[in-house]
Amino acid sequence: MTRKERYQQVLSYFQQNMPVAETELMYDNPYQLLVSVILxxxxxxxxxxxxxxAIFNQYPTPQLLAQASFEELFPLIKSISYPNNKTKHLIGMANMLVNTFNGQVPMTVDELVQLPGVGRKTANVITSxxxxxxxxxxxxxxxxxAARLGLTIKATTPLAAEKQLIQYIPKELVHIAHHWLILHGRYTCLARNPKCDSCALQTMCAYFQKQQKKQPKA
DNA sequence: ATCCCGAGGG
DNA sequence: CCCTCTGGAT
Structure with missing residues (x-):
């Protein structure tokens, strides 16, 4: 099976079988989405x-968030993971929006990743x-x-994986394919104990084929 | 225990 | 490349 065929089979399966009904981040504008994704x-x-x-109510604009003190923002962040880092990131991010990007959320990956707390993954979410x-x-x-399914080959970094995926997935499907891969990863292709026995993608999965060779009966 | 749509620093 | 951050749900 060629790589292109593998992509076609996987995408086709997802398109026909993957329900897309997940809770999504709530936001009304780019600034709010940026805050949400960082968090x-x-x-x-x-x-x-x-x-x-509460955050959007108290800090409706980058200008106001930029002026927040750590002490007043931290309590609003405290109940989620890494509250220290995220509090610092949000304030730093808002300051750079105001000082470098004229108070607007930039819409290129190269600009977005300059913001504190914004890595390539977040930048790709915002722009897409x-x-x-x-x-x-x-x-x-x-x-x-993507690695298990054989959609990426020898991709040792997220950036390498990203390049390969972009190369083979039709532009109009990139965004939804992102969700498909996440949902498949969350419910079936688990990190530790993937549910290969109940996975419909066995026949086209490089990881499963490899496991079969090691343990023919399992 | 294991998992939640990572980023920054050493 | 590794490590740290680090709360809540299941």
Whole structure:
């Protein structure tokens, strides 16, 4: 099976079988999405959505968030993972928005990654969601699942994986494919004990084929 | 125990 | 490349 065929089979399967009904981050503008995505690391969207209304209410603009003190913002962040880092990141991010980007959220990956707390994954989410750019945000799920399925070959970094995925996935499907890979990773292709026995992608999965060779009966 | 749509620093 | 950050849900 060629790599292109593998992509076609996997994408086709997802398109026909993957329900897309997950809780999503709540936001009304690019600034709010940026805050939400920064907060979402190692944390469910549901929990992020519990904290953001208070944050957006108290700091409706980058200008106001930039002036926040650590002490007053921290309590609003405290109930999610890495509150220390995220509090610092949000204030630093807002300051750079004001001082470097004229108070506007930049819409290129290269600009976004300059912001504190914004890495390539977050930058790809922002540009794909807000500006419909065909950018693939490679998080832990996408990285693992793509490698197992054989969608990426010898990709040792998220950036390498991103380049390969972008090369083979039709632009109009990049965004939804991102969600498909995440959902497959969350519910079936688990990091530790993947549920290969109940996985419909066995026949086209490089990881499963490899396991079969090692343990023919398992 | 294991998992939640990571980023920054050494 | 590794490590740290580090709360809540299941």
């Amino acid at each position: 979402s690391a190692q944390c469910t969207d549901k929990r992020v959505n519990l904290t953001t209304p 969601v807000i500006d419909a750019q065909p950018n693939m945000a490679v998080d832990t799920h996408v990285f693992r699942v």
